[in-house]
Amino acid sequence: MTGVPTARPASAALTALWRLTLAGLLVCLVGLLPWLSRTDPALTVLKARSAERDPTPEALAAVRDQLGLDAGPFRLLGDWLGALAQGDAGHSWISGSAVLPAVGQALGVSLLLMAGAMAVALGTAAAVCARPLWLGARRRLGSPRAGGTAAMFAALPEFLTASVLATVVGVQLGWLPALGWYGPRWMVLPSLALGLPAGALLGRLLADALPGVLAQPWASAAAARGLSGSRVARQALRHCVPGLLPNLGLFVTGLTGGAVAVEQIFDIPGLGRLTLEAATAQDLPVLQAGTLALVLLAGVAGGLGRAAARLLLGPALRDGAVQSPPRPVPPGRRTAPLVYGALLVAVVAFGLARDPLGLDTAARLAAPSWEHPFGTDALGRDVLARVAHGALGTLAVALAVSAAALVAGVLLGLVPRVSGAVVDTVNAVPPVLAGLLVAGIAGSGPATPALAVAAVAWAPLAAHAAALLERERAATHITATRALGASEAYVLRRELLPAVVPPVLRHALLRLPGVALALAALGFLGLGAQPPSPEWGLLLAENLPYAERAPWSVLAPAAVLALLGALAVTAAGGVRLPRSVRGRGRGWRARTDVPTPRRRPEPGHHATKE
Numbered sequence: 001m002t003g004v005p006t007a008r009p010a011s012a013a014l015t016a017l018w019r020l021t022l023a024g025l026l027v028c029l030v031g032l033l034p035w036l037s038r039t040d041p042a043l044t045v046l047k048a049r050s051a052e053r054d055p056t057p058e059a060l061a062a063v064r065d066q067l068g069l070d071a072g073p074f075r076l077l078g079d080w081l082g083a084l085a086q087g088d089a090g091h092s093w094i095s096g097s098a099v100l101p102a103v104g105q106a107l108g109v110s111l112l113l114m115a116g117a118m119a120v121a122l123g124t125a126a127a128v129c130a131r132p133l134w135l136g137a138r139r140r141l142g143s144p145r146a147g148g149t150a151a152m153f154a155a156l157p158e159f160l161t162a163s164v165l166a167t168v169v170g171v172q173l174g175w176l177p178a179l180g181w182y183g184p185r186w187m188v189l190p191s192l193a194l195g196l197p198a199g200a201l202l203g204r205l206l207a208d209a210l211p212g213v214l215a216q217p218w219a220s221a222a223a224a225r226g227l228s229g230s231r232v233a234r235q236a237l238r239h240c241v242p243g244l245l246p247n248l249g250l251f252v253t254g255l256t257g258g259a260v261a262v263e264q265i266f267d268i269p270g271l272g273r274l275t276l277e278a279a280t281a282q283d284l285p286v287l288q289a290g291t292l293a294l295v296l297l298a299g300v301a302g303g304l305g306r307a308a309a310r311l312l313l314g315p316a317l318r319d320g321a322v323q324s325p326p327r328p329v330p331p332g333r334r335t336a337p338l339v340y341g342a343l344l345v346a347v348v349a350f351g352l353a354r355d356p357l358g359l360d361t362a363a364r365l366a367a368p369s370w371e372h373p374f375g376t377d378a379l380g381r382d383v384l385a386r387v388a389h390g391a392l393g394t395l396a397v398a399l400a401v402s403a404a405a406l407v408a409g410v411l412l413g414l415v416p417r418v419s420g421a422v423v424d425t426v427n428a429v430p431p432v433l434a435g436l437l438v439a440g441i442a443g444s445g446p447a448t449p450a451l452a453v454a455a456v457a458w459a460p461l462a463a464h465a466a467a468l469l470e471r472e473r474a475a476t477h478i479t480a481t482r483a484l485g486a487s488e489a490y491v492l493r494r495e496l497l498p499a500v501v502p503p504v505l506r507h508a509l510l511r512l513p514g515v516a517l518a519l520a521a522l523g524f525l526g527l528g529a530q531p532p533s534p535e536w537g538l539l540l541a542e543n544l545p546y547a548e549r550a551p552w553s554v555l556a557p558a559a560v561l562a563l564l565g566a567l568a569v570t571a572a573g574g575v576r577l578p579r580s581v582r583g584r585g586r587g588w589r590a591r592t593d594v595p596t597p598r599r600r601p602e603p604g605h606h607a608t609k610e
Contacts, residue, residue, distance in 0.1 A: 120195025351388020413465025
């Protein structure tokens with residue numbers, strides 16, 4: 001029986017060693033952060049302990065002597081790793097308390113928040129996919145796709161959603177507590193803020209695969225036999241879910257370490273906030289222990305996701321008997337992308353004619369009018385002009401980062417044994433911490449957010465590509481193609497890549513608003529452009545304190561972000577490879593690198609020349 005060889009113990013040991021090496025390199029890089037940023041860690045620690053204390057040479061010398069900074073970063077790192085091997089992560093440089101209990105408590109809070117956010121995300125994903133799954137399973141309406149409403153949820157910034165929920169639901173209506181972490185009621189609003197965008201994106205990824213699955217012959221045969229729509233729907237989900245489980249593991253880690261802004265808004269003592277505060281104060285023992293906890297969590301979540309995918313596929317993955325993965329259904333007339341694109345272009349074009357820096361103190365926080373269609377901000381600047389001028393830079397950078405992430409994700413997804421550990425390790429780094437590391441190495445500036453987001457944006461695409469590639473390699477038609485003598489280069493070029501690239505490309509388009517949001521979040525936290533730049537993250541950060549008094553100053557940029565999300569999602573549904581590069585259905589036996597078996601003449605007949 002021809003199949004995919006199982007992993008040998010030596011291969012598993014090498015993979016584990018590779019993962020440990022990557023985790024060690026990340027922790028070492030974090031430990032060098034103060035020296036990479038060319039700042040005096042003694043001064044930073046002194047200011048973090050007491051902002052009013054005068055940094056005299058004697059005070060700085062006392063801090064250096066207490067922390068052993070004169071020994072150098074490598075000596076400090078070696079001492080910390082040696083103590084960690086004995087179960088001691090040291091003491092905080094700021095508070096003096098033991099690190100392990102603080103990190104463990106913060107990790108528990110983050111895991112509880114992650115559980116609530118995942119419940120919201122799974123419910124949202126189910127709501128997004130319910131209609132196309134049910135109607136497609138009953139063979140109605142040509143297996144419709146989910147609409148653009150999910151795109152708008154996915155495009156809403158988490159920090160903006162958190163601020164609106166805290167202000168409206170928590171403060172104005174008083175339905176739920178808006179600050180603190182004291183019980184289940186305090187979980188609701190932050191779980192909604194984190195789970196709604198993640199669930200909308202997860203639902204869109206699932207809805208993208210459903211039409212191709214429901215168009216396969218087995219679905220038609222099931223309908224002809226009179227099977228119920230619920231049974232067909234369950235089988236369709238069984239076909240789609242394995243390719244998404246590795247990304248679900250990435251969502252788990254992202255909801256834990258990437259919830260920094262939400263934890264700050266709701267005053268939640270989670271691991272993401274603890275890591276950010278330690279990075280800002282250069283509290284290395286806490287920062288290193290928090291980063292190591294995130295790496296371990298990412299490894300566990302990624303491993304469970306891959307194991308669950310193999311469990312769902314069963315022995316067919318081992319034996320090379322997986323059914324052919326779904327092929328995209330050709331889209332019909334798609335007017336939604338044109339409408340969303342025209343609206344976005346109109347907003348940008350109309351706002352470019354205005355001055356984004358012009359001040360009008362007599363019109364501070366003015367409501368929308370004919371003169372100022374989006375209103376004005378706290379300095380009397382036209383919000384429409386700032387949104388439009390900020391769109392040029394934000395969209396250009398987001399497109400460039402998404403393109404680089406797509407190329408890196410596909411290339412690294414082709415070598416999953418190498419990239420699997422890298423994906424888990426990179427995904428453990430929150431974008432904020434990545435921004436701090438990039439700022440420490442390359443210096444802060446307008447390019448810092450782009451470099452930071454590009455360093456982590458490829459990981460979900462690589463995980464998706466690796467999952468699709470593993471399943472495609474085990475498909476029966478690949479086994480048959482190899483049995484007929486096709487070379488590995490031919491199989492890769494004409495079979496594997498045409499099956500992997502289109503869904504990963506659509507995935508990259510679905511994540512385009514997320515890239516813009518990550519850039520905006522770094523700007524919101526002060527790691528991006530500086531005033532008076534109209535960059536979207538900075539624009540939201542400047543206007544957020546006035547959201548209750550002048551909601552238009554925040555809702556207008558959020559609406560444009562939602563419009564970008566709707567455009568990306570609806571356009572992603574029409575992404576297909578040109579027919580000239582599709583391998584299947586083009587008579588591959590005509591290729592010179594694949595031998596064509598000769599037919600033997602039947603008995604009693606003479607063979608004729610071709």
